[in-house]
Amino acid sequence: MNIRRGHTLLTAAIIMTALASVAGGLGIWHFHNRRPAEPDLPEDYRSLENPLANTSATRDEGMRLFLGKGCAACHGSHADGRGPAAKGLTPPPANFVTGPLLRNHTDAYLFWRISEGKHGTAMPRWDGVLEEKERWAIVTFLRSLEGQ
Numbered sequence: 001m002n003i004r005r006g007h008t009l010l011t012a013a014i015i016m017t018a019l020a021s022v023a024g025g026l027g028i029w030h031f032h033n034r035r036p037a038e039p040d041l042p043e044d045y046r047s048l049e050n051p052l053a054n055t056s057a058t059r060d061e062g063m064r065l066f067l068g069k070g071c072a073a074c075h076g077s078h079a080d081g082r083g084p085a086a087k088g089l090t091p092p093p094a095n096f097v098t099g100p101l102l103r104n105h106t107d108a109y110l111f112w113r114i115s116e117g118k119h120g121t122a123m124p125r126w127d128g129v130l131e132e133k134e135r136w137a138i139v140t141f142l143r144s145l146e147g148q
C-alpha cells in the first residue's frame with residue numbers, strides 16, 4: 001500500500017468513527033427523549049394518553065370501579081396496598097398513597113399494568129374484564145391520589 005492510499009484510508013476511518021459517535025449520541029438523546037422513565041413499557045402502550053377528561057365525574061367513576069371490581073380486595077379501600085386479600089402476597093399489592101409509585105410512573109404505564117397484569121406478582125390482567133374506558137377512569141382516580 002503506498003503512503004498516500006494509507007493516509008486516505010486512515011482519514012476515512014477517522015471520519016467514520018466521528019460519524020458513528022455523533023449518530024450514537026443522537027440515538028441516546030432520542031432514546032431518553034422518548035422514554036424518560038418507563039424502560040419496561042411495551043411499544044404499543046408508549047404513545048397512549050388518557051382520553052378521559054380529569055373531572056370529578058371521571059374520578060368518582062374510577063373510585064367506584066376500584067372499590068367495586070376487586071382492586072380494593074388487594075390494594076385496600078384506601079389504595080394503600082392493605083386490602084383483606086393482601087395477606088401473604090409477595091410482593092405485596094402496590095401502595096398508591098405513600099411512596100413514589102405515582103410520581104415514578106406515567107398514566108400509560110398504569111394503564112398497561114392494569115390491562116395486562118404484572119408477571120411474577122398476584123396482579124391479574126383486566127383487559128377483557130374491564131372496558132378500556134373503565135381502565136382509564138381507574139387511572140384517573142389513582143392519579144388523583146398523588147400528593148394527598
Ligand code: HEC
Pocket residue numbers: 066069070071072073074075085089090091092093094101110111113114118121122123124126138
Ligand atoms: C389479587 C390481588 C390483586 C388484585 C385483585 C389487583 N391487584 Fe394490582 N397489584 C397486585 C400486586 C401483588 C401488584 C404488584 C406490586 C409490585 O410489583 O410491587 C400489583 C400491581 C399493580 C399495579 C402496578 C404497580 C407497579 O408499581 O408496577 C397497578 C397499577 C395495579 N396493581 C392496579 C390495580 C387495579 C386498578 C386493580 C383492579 C382493577 C388491581 N390492581 C387488582 C395485586 C392485585
